[in-house]
Amino acid sequence: MLEQLLAGSLEDARARRETRSTAQVEAEALARPTALDALEALAPADHIRVIAEVKRASPSRGDLADIPEPQALAAQYESGGASVVSVLTEQRRFKGSLDDLEAVRKAVSIPVLRKEFIGEEYQILEARAAGADLVLLIVAALPQQTLERLHEFTLQLGMTPLVEAHTADEVARAVDLGSQLVGVNARNLSTFELDRDLFGRVADQIPAGVIRVAESAVLDVADVVRYREAGADAVLVGEALVTNDPIATLASYLSV
Numbered sequence: 001m002l003e004q005l006l007a008g009s010l011e012d013a014r015a016r017r018e019t020r021s022t023a024q025v026e027a028e029a030l031a032r033p034t035a036l037d038a039l040e041a042l043a044p045a046d047h048i049r050v051i052a053e054v055k056r057a058s059p060s061r062g063d064l065a066d067i068p069e070p071q072a073l074a075a076q077y078e079s080g081g082a083s084v085v086s087v088l089t090e091q092r093r094f095k096g097s098l099d100d101l102e103a104v105r106k107a108v109s110i111p112v113l114r115k116e117f118i119g120e121e122y123q124i125l126e127a128r129a130a131g132a133d134l135v136l137l138i139v140a141a142l143p144q145q146t147l148e149r150l151h152e153f154t155l156q157l158g159m160t161p162l163v164e165a166h167t168a169d170e171v172a173r174a175v176d177l178g179s180q181l182v183g184v185n186a187r188n189l190s191t192f193e194l195d196r197d198l199f200g201r202v203a204d205q206i207p208a209g210v211i212r213v214a215e216s217a218v219l220d221v222a223d224v225v226r227y228r229e230a231g232a233d234a235v236l237v238g239e240a241l242v243t244n245d246p247i248a249t250l251a252s253y254l255s256v
């Protein structure tokens with residue numbers, strides 16, 4: 001499944017490149033104001049940080065919410081205290097787009113993450129050109145050399161890579177990379193199975209000073225408490241925020 005998702009995202013990127021060349025997107029990316037400092041926004045605090053996701057649908061859960069105005073939802077996330085907004089731009093299974101990302105960028109002043117299956121530089125340039133401050137790099141989807149190359153490319157653009165792992169070995173690869181922002185996804189992206197205890201088992205592998213993000217499987221405040229007690233600096237939450245009142249839900253998380 002992860003291979004299929006990456007292949008689909010790359011195919012869509014290649015189709016867009018037919019009408020928007022790399023040089024053109026690069027020029028737009030470089031013309032953008034400097035990216036916002038995501039590491040500062042997610043720095044450890046006396047409450048857990050929240051990366052709030054704009055997520056219409058997913059392969060594991062089908063349709064979640066229509067979200068006709070992603071910018072309005074993102075503005076609610078910001079006023080509710082989220083530290084970063086994540087925008088799923090994958091179009092085939094998540095029903096997202098770069099237009100969503102651009103609309104969100106215009107509506108909020110906190111950092112914005114492009115959540116996509118990224119395998120080449122063009123997609124990172126697109127992210128910056130649309131105003132993203134962070135991109136997701138999934139360890140399981142990339143050979144280490146490619147991961148290193150894309151990590152470096154992201155940093156050169158002044159952006160922050162969120163390096164996502166799902167096993168102890170993948171966490172080790174993220175740490176080897178020198179990543180300052182490591183996400184541990186409870187969801188196996190190939191089988192969709194959720195391993196709620198994974199974060200607690202691998203958190204100690206992430207060195208002090210590196211920001212630890214627990215991703216997926218937050219359905220209520222008890223899940224946030226569990227991640228916090230296991231050492232998470234931040235949680236990345238999609239479904240629970242798009243299917244409930246985002247402001248009240250965020251308030252309950254931020255009390256942890």
Ligand SMILES: O=C(O)c1ccccc1NCC(=O)[C@H](O)[C@H](O)COP(=O)(O)O
Nearest residue numbers: 058059060061189215216217237238239
């Ligand atoms: O959400 C899925 O079904 C999914 C399937 C395959 C690859 C990625 C997938 N989701 C991306 C994410 O990592 C989540 O959107 C994110 O962590 C938020 O998860 P949740 O709070 O459980 O919606």
